[in-house]
Amino acid sequence: MKKRVFSAEFKAERVLEVLRGEKEINEIASAHEIFNLILGSHKCYYVKYLEHLELKKHKNQA
Numbered sequence: 602m603k604k605r606v607f608s609a610e611f612k613a614e615r616v617l618e619v620l621r622g623e624k625e626i627n628e629i630a631s632a633h634e635i636f637n638l639i640l641g642s643h644k645c646y647y648v649k650y651l652e653h654l655e656l657k658k659h660k661n662q663a
Contacts, residue, residue: 607635613647615629615633615640615643616640616643616644616647617647620644620647620648626640
């Protein structure tokens with residue numbers, strides 16, 4: 602079985618669907634035939650990244 606490779610844009614769009622509350626992780630994973638734990642780990646990464654950007658923004662404003 603050949604490993605499927607997804608673009609960063611595809612991954613980001615799926616995570617944004619979760620963050621916006623459009624669908625649950627399991628629904629998105631099933632619809633795109635991807636493993637839900639991978640999608641969940643990407644969500645955690647993006648949430649941490651967004652928090653980091655928010656902290657940088659506040660530091661720059663202070």
